Amino acid sequence: MIEQAQAIAAIGAGLAIGIAGCGSGIGQGIAAAAGAGATAEKPEFFGKGLVYTVIPETQAIYGFLIAILILIGAGIL
Amino acid sequence: MLRPAKMAEARIVVPTDRKEIAVRALHEMGCLQITSVRDELIGAYELERETPSDLLKECTSLSMRASRLLETCGKVTARSQSRLQNVKGVIDQFFRAKVPRKKRLQARTSREAVRIARRIVTEAERKILPLERRFNKLEERRNEIRRSIRGLELLGRFEFDLKALRKSEYVFADAGTIPSENFEPLLESLEKAVGDEYALVSSDAGDEEKVVAIWCLREHEEKVSHILHLGGFESFELPEMRGTARENLPKVARKLREVERKRRRCFRELRSLCKKHERNLLAVRELLDIERERMDAARNFSRTEKTTIIQGWIPKDEVTRMKRGISRATGGLVHVEISNPGNPDETPPVLLRNPPVVRSFEFLTRMFGFPGKGEIDPTLLIAPVFVFFFSLMLTDAAYGVMSLILSVALLRGVGKVNKGIRDISIVLLCGSVATIAVGILTGGYFGNLLDEYIKITPPRLLNPVKEPEVLLKLSIFVGIAHVTLGLLIGLVQNLKLGEYRRAVTEQLVWLLLIPAGIILVSHYLWGIFPDAAVLPAWFLAGISLAILLVSRGPLGIMNVFSMLGNILSYSRIMALALVTGVLALSVNIICNIISDLPVVGLVLASMVFVFGQLGSFAVNFLSSFVHALRLHYVEFFGKFYQGSGKGFKPFAVRRIYTR
Numbered sequence: 005m006i007e008q009a010q011a012i013a014a015i016g017a018g019l020a021i022g023i024a025g026c027g028s029g030i031g032q033g034i035a036a037a038a039g040a041g042a043t044a045e046k047p048e049f050f051g052k053g054l055v056y057t058v059i060p061e062t063q064a065i066y067g068f069l070i071a072i073l074i075l076i077g078a079g080i081l
Numbered sequence: 082m083l084r085p086a087k088m089a090e091a092r093i094v095v096p097t098d099r100k101e102i103a104v105r106a107l108h109e110m111g112c113l114q115i116t117s118v119r120d121e122l123i124g125a126y127e128l129e130r131e132t133p134s135d136l137l138k139e140c141t142s143l144s145m146r147a148s149r150l151l152e153t154c155g156k157v158t159a160r161s162q163s164r165l166q167n168v169k170g171v172i173d174q175f176f177r178a179k180v181p182r183k184k185r186l187q188a189r190t191s192r193e194a195v196r197i198a199r200r201i202v203t204e205a206e207r208k209i210l211p212l213e214r215r216f217n218k219l220e221e222r223r224n225e226i227r228r229s230i231r232g233l234e235l236l237g238r239f240e241f242d243l244k245a246l247r248k249s250e251y252v253f254a255d256a257g258t259i260p261s262e263n264f265e266p267l268l269e270s271l272e273k274a275v276g277d278e279y280a281l282v283s284s285d286a287g288d289e290e291k292v293v294a295i296w297c298l299r300e301h302e303e304k305v306s307h308i309l310h311l312g313g314f315e316s317f318e319l320p321e322m323r324g325t326a327r328e329n330l331p332k333v334a335r336k337l338r339e340v341e342r343k344r345r346r347c348f349r350e351l352r353s354l355c356k357k358h359e360r361n362l363l364a365v366r367e368l369l370d371i372e373r374e375r376m377d378a379a380r381n382f383s384r385t386e387k388t389t390i391i392q393g394w395i396p397k398d399e400v401t402r403m404k405r406g407i408s409r410a411t412g413g414l415v416h417v418e419i420s421n422p423g424n425p426d427e428t429p430p431v432l433l434r435n436p437p438v439v440r441s442f443e444f445l446t447r448m449f450g451f452p453g454k455g456e457i458d459p460t461l462l463i464a465p466v467f468v469f470f471f472s473l474m475l476t477d478a479a480y481g482v483m484s485l486i487l488s489v490a491l492l493r494g495v496g497k498v499n500k501g502i503r504d505i506s507i508v509l510l511c512g513s514v515a516t517i518a519v520g521i522l523t524g525g526y527f528g529n530l531l532d533e534y535i536k537i538t539p540p541r542l543l544n545p546v547k548e549p550e551v552l553l554k555l556s557i558f559v560g561i562a563h564v565t566l567g568l569l570i571g572l573v574q575n576l577k578l579g580e581y582r583r584a585v586t587e588q589l590v591w592l593l594l595i596p597a598g599i600i601l602v603s604h605y606l607w608g609i610f611p612d613a614a615v616l617p618a619w620f621l622a623g624i625s626l627a628i629l630l631v632s633r634g635p636l637g638i639m640n641v642f643s644m645l646g647n648i649l650s651y652s653r654i655m656a657l658a659l660v661t662g663v664l665a666l667s668v669n670i671i672c673n674i675i676s677d678l679p680v681v682g683l684v685l686a687s688m689v690f691v692f693g694q695l696g697s698f699a700v701n702f703l704s705s706f707v708h709a710l711r712l713h714y715v716e717f718f719g720k721f722y723q724g725s726g727k728g729f730k731p732f733a734v735r736r737i738y739t740r
Binding site: 048051052054058059061062065066068069072076 | 448449450549550553646649650652653655656710711714715724
């Protein structure tokens with residue numbers, strides 16, 4: 005039986021990764037579209053295009069990190 | 082090793098009558114990147130720009146004619162194979178690629194090359210083109226007859242003589258199909274346009290179409306045709322016939338068989354002709370392309386009355402070989418001048434030079450950009466760390482074996498003919514071996530397959546799914562080490578270039594702040610460092626923050642968060658390791674549930690296991706590669722590498738079909 009506090013912590017962890025993932029996904033979508041366009045015109049931009057594309061991704065990692073820390077802190081993991 | 086090859090500028094002067102031999106020798110040696118002779122040199126010595134040979138036009142035209150024939154050959158080959166054979170062909174290209182057999186085809190001069198090519202292309206055209214035209218005509222005829230047969234089949238429900246569909250001086254007639262939903266509106270439009278001065282018979286041809294035959298006075302032809310066109314009418318375009326449609330069908334079917342027979346025979350002849358000529362045409366096109374490249378290079382040369390001047394970049398260690406080669410080719414009648422890059426505006430092209438295995442990782446550097454002025458070639462650093470990151474993210478011995486099989490298959494297949502794929506395969510091969518090792522250390526074999534279902538507990542140092550916090554600490558530690566390495570390289574580079582201010586504000590400040598931060602966080606959170614270390618750590622942190630404030634203003638403090646983000650970004654190593662374990666585990670759980678189903682349970686579970694694990698492998702394999710690359714491009718390169726250089730493109734012969 006999961007205690008109420010742990011359940012709330014699990015929901016919190018879910019929100020942390022979920023919201024961060026949404027934001028990151030939207031940002032990455034915008035950047036990836038521009039990056040793909042630039043790479044189509046100049047293939048040598050692939051590396052730099054990838055860099056711009058993945059910058060918003062870090063926010064999802066933050067969310068994931070927070071989620072893991074919550075789960076560890078709540079004793080679920 | 083950490084530096085690209087040193088470049089020199091070469092100027093070669095040859096008598097104009099030996100120009101072609103010299104260009105050939107340079108092309109075969111492939112060590113010079115030809116550049117345009119500089120304007121100031123042309124002005125100073127009253128030189129003239131060289132113009133390409135008259136043969137260039139003919140060479141281009143012959144190459145296009147060869148390409149046109151090869152296109153026909155390609156289409157014929159594709160048509161002669163079933164869809165399954167085509168799919169198999171694509172798979173074979175990847176995993177069982179054959180190195181093309183090289184044809185001996187060489188010419189001593191461009192003129193000779195053009196003569197050889199003209200003979201081969203003309204002969205192939207004489208044989209292939211008329212047959213292709215005949216085949217196209219037969220195919221057109223076959224399609225016409227097929228259309229007629231369809232029309233006759235649909236008109237078979239009417240008993241009128243097809244003679245009635247002939248257009249005469251007074252009557253317009255046509256037969257065809259129309260979408261059912263347009264039929265009523267069509268009748269209304271006809272009524273409005275021509276009243277009752279038309280005749281029409283119709284019948285359903287399936288659920289969505291109606292077959293229609295229509296007659297009207299010639300004077301209404303234009304209006305009626307327009308209305309039919311708007312209604313989506315498609316005419317059968319029948320040839321002139323007598324008798325009912327049903328009576329005509331066998332005759333037309335016989336004609337179709339006859340045309341089909343002729344078409345097939347023609348196709349067989351065409352296929353055997355294409356087979357006979359394809360290799361020759363590929364070789365001749367390659368020969369022509371090589372000649373074109375040589376003739377085209379002349380645009381960059383300049384000349385005096387009796388000499389030609391060729392200029393370009395050459396790796397310093399190739400100078401002796403080039404000098405010897407060109408001297409031998411021209412009988413010693415050549416002058417070569419080598420100088421260091423003098424003009425600061427003109428940066429030499431970059432040629433990466435690394436040991437054999439590391440060379441395969443060069444494409445990772447190239448994808449980002451070649452090292453710019455004063456930058457190191459980071460390939461040697463990327464190679465081991467990329468493999469390490471990749472293996473830590475994939476963390477499953479079984480997936481490592483799958484990746485190993487894939488990379489070996491690619492290496493032995495398309496890797497034999499494609500250098501890019503060979504490099505990727507070698508990188509994956511190294512990554513796979515490391516993944517197997519990491520998988521064994523973490524006891525991951527298709528996730529928890531051994532533990533839960535085969536009831537064997539493999540020995541392991543660490544279980545990523547059960548102890549993510551250990552992996553998280555490891556990831557952050559690796560991140561700090563990697564970022565610090567990048568900062569140190571940046572510091573050395575800036576110091577060497579005399580950019581002291583940048584060295585302090587972009588690298589040194591972090592090299593002070595990161596250790597200070599580690600000491601302070603470890604002391605206050607876990608009490609690792611003694612109290613004596615705290616004051617110096619605060620001091621270092623204070624100095625570095627002050628430098629940041631002074632050099633970049635109040636917003637400079639924001640850079641602390643961006644650096645923190647860079648280091649925390651390495652926690653993706655833990656995230657991906659966890660994802661691998663959990664995805665594989667999920668597939669195993671699903672299989673376990675399915676296996677309890679009666680009768681089909683085990684069979685279905687096995688199928689789900691195979692496809693589920695393959696899917697999980699594909700997802701994790703791809704993300705491990707992309708994220709390992711990202712950690713290098715964003716977090717590591719961000720500290721020292723711009724990649725603003727331009728790659729060295731030697732004037733070199735590339736032969737696939739000829740020798």
